[in-house]
Amino acid sequence: MFELPTVLRADELLDKAFGRAGKATTAKGKDRATRSRNLAVAKVQIAGQTIGSTLRSYVKGFPSLDRLPPFYAELIDVLVDRGRLKKHLGAVDWAADRAEAVTREAVRKIGRSELGELLTLRKAAFGRLASLVDQVSGDLDGLVEARKALRRLPNIDPNVPTIVVAGYPNVGKSAFVRAVSTGRPRVAEYPFTTKGVSLGHFERDGRRYQIIDTPGLLDRPMEKRNRIERQAIAALAHLADVVLFLLDPSETCGYTIDEQTRLLASVQDVFRDVAFVVVENKADLDGPASGHPRISAVRGDGLNEALDRVLERLTSRAPGGAPR
Ligand SMILES: Nc1nc2c(ncn2[C@@H]2O[C@H](COP(=O)(O)OP(=O)(O)O)[C@@H](O)[C@H]2O)c(=O)[nH]1
Numbered sequence: 001m002f003e004l005p006t007v008l009r010a011d012e013l014l015d016k017a018f019g020r021a022g023k024a025t026t027a028k029g030k031d032r033a034t035r036s037r038n039l040a041v042a043k044v045q046i047a048g049q050t051i052g053s054t055l056r057s058y059v060k061g062f063p064s065l066d067r068l069p070p071f072y073a074e075l076i077d078v079l080v081d082r083g084r085l086k087k088h089l090g091a092v093d094w095a096a097d098r099a100e101a102v103t104r105e106a107v108r109k110i111g112r113s114e115l116g117e118l119l120t121l122r123k124a125a126f127g128r129l130a131s132l133v134d135q136v137s138g139d140l141d142g143l144v145e146a147r148k149a150l151r152r153l154p155n156i157d158p159n160v161p162t163i164v165v166a167g168y169p170n171v172g173k174s175a176f177v178r179a180v181s182t183g184r185p186r187v188a189e190y191p192f193t194t195k196g197v198s199l200g201h202f203e204r205d206g207r208r209y210q211i212i213d214t215p216g217l218l219d220r221p222m223e224k225r226n227r228i229e230r231q232a233i234a235a236l237a238h239l240a241d242v243v244l245f246l247l248d249p250s251e252t253c254g255y256t257i258d259e260q261t262r263l264l265a266s267v268q269d270v271f272r273d274v275a276f277v278v279v280e281n282k283a284d285l286d287g288p289a290s291g292h293p294r295i296s297a298v299r300g301d302g303l304n305e306a307l308d309r310v311l312e313r314l315t316s317r318a319p320g321g322a323p324r
């Protein structure tokens with residue numbers, strides 16, 4: 001989801017900075033002393049600026065956590081400790097400032113130095129830069145880990161109206177998502193289920209909608225959830241504009257209609273502020289009628305009508321009744 005900079009660990013950053021500085025082998029100047037002094041200045045500047053600008057790019061490259069859409073903010077809270085991430089970024093920002101200050105100071109000193117002091121001063125500057133980077137090495141490790149976690153977030157657009165599909169396993173959720181979305185739904189990694197989310201898109205009247213199925217999250221009783229799953233579900237609640245709940249009255253899914261109705265009630269309890277549309281799938285098979293619209297995801301019966309109902313609920317939920 002997030003394009004985050006590759007974060008170097010402390011030793012890698014020092015290799016990069018001092019490696020670049022080492023490539024400078026000559027400098028201009030009217031005499032040998034000036035050339036040597038200018039070369040020492042160049043080496044310190046290259047090393048210091050590489051460290052400063054690299055560290056700075058990490059601070060700029062991480063998403064500003066306070067301004068994220070609630071869906072992502074909630075997910076990120078489960079994946080990384082936001083307080084610690086802030087602390088890591090603060091430390092790295094401080095080190096970038098210090099690297100620039102150390103560099104300026106060393107350059108000034110070297111500019112006024114005698115030929116005999118150049119090597120000592122240059123080495124002292126390198127030593128100070130190295131110890132600065134070492135001081136934030138734990139923070140850089142923290143950023144490396146945070147980046148790994150954040151990159152795994154699914155690419156779901158919180159600004160596109162979103163339908164979340166729920167219901168017991170084998171009621172036909174995947175079949176439905178496949179039947180109504182254009183092309184094959186993409187399966188995106190979702191950090192909380194082994195199967196990922198399947199994400200489909202469709203268009204109606206020139207507007208784009210996304211429909212997602214989250215295997216493992218909204219397909220069994222809510223009571224049995226651990227804390228992390230609860231938070232993943234809470235994140236989904238921010239994202240969902242409508243929940244489409246599928247029942248399977250044929251019970252070929254392996255769950256009785258009573259069990260399915262109980263699951264519906266418990267999902268409704270979690271998604272309190274979200275509109276629900278309930279439909280019965282597998283209309284091509286025998287089963288008791290329950291008064292909900294009947295569809296068949298595999299045969300295609302009633303799919304457009306089901307989507308119409310969903311879109312009605314979407315529009316009626318928007319502020320002032322205006323389509324969003
Ligand atoms: N007869 C019939 N079978 C269906 C229908 N929709 C899904 N199925 C079947 O039910 C099984 C489970 O479907 P799937 O979409 O994987 O369910 P999910 O676990 O809820 O995603 C598969 O064998 C599907 O072919 C339907 O409308 N009619």
Ligand SMILES: [Mg+2]
Pocket residue numbers: 173174175213215
């Ligand atoms: Mg499925």
